[in-house]
Amino acid sequence: MFLREVYFMMLISKIQQNKNLIGKVWPGKAVFPDFTNERAIQWWKTEMIKFYDDLPYDGIWLDMNEPANFDYNGIHGSIFGCENNSINYPPYKPNTAGDVMFHKTVCLDAKQNWGIQRDLHNLYGLTETIATHNALLDLSDIKKLEEKAFYHNKINIFGIWKVCRTLAWRQQKQLAAP
Secondary structure, X not given: OHHHHHHHOOEOEOOOOOOXXXXXXOOEEEOOEOOOOHHHXXXXXXXXXXXXXXXXXXXXXXXXXXXXXXXXXXXXXXXXXXXXXXXXXXXXXXXXXXXXXXXXXXXOOXXXXXXXXXXXXXXXXXXXXXXXXXXXXXXXXXXXXXXXXXXXXXXXXXXXXXXOOOOOHHHHHHHHOO
């Protein structure tokens, strides 16, 4: 799948090197689709349809779409760190977790089609949700889209995940039933 992503060149990238930003999440090294790029949206739709053809599913659970990015050997923002500039290191830091504003996320100067991550960070989950919703419209068997994170501007296009992940499958199934 990564080769198809690189081919479309629609990933969040490092601002100065114009290379794909590589981060770290649960399975290891990862890249992040740019859901403000129409080619990325089309790629996402194609991948969702291919996955559905291989394994029909009833819904999608979007998780860690802030975009989440774990530290890599003590390095934040990407596996190579972030550029030392006023975007990544502004003269102030609000009371947020970690030492830097890109703690557990990508570099603030990371490029996307609509601009840089600093200005688009809170839109990442929304743009992923919209791309997912639009892809699901082509899969008429799909009944629901659930997302763990709650953002008020998404309420009209997805269901809200309101329960703790420690619930047993039986309990989750009861909550999801119409």
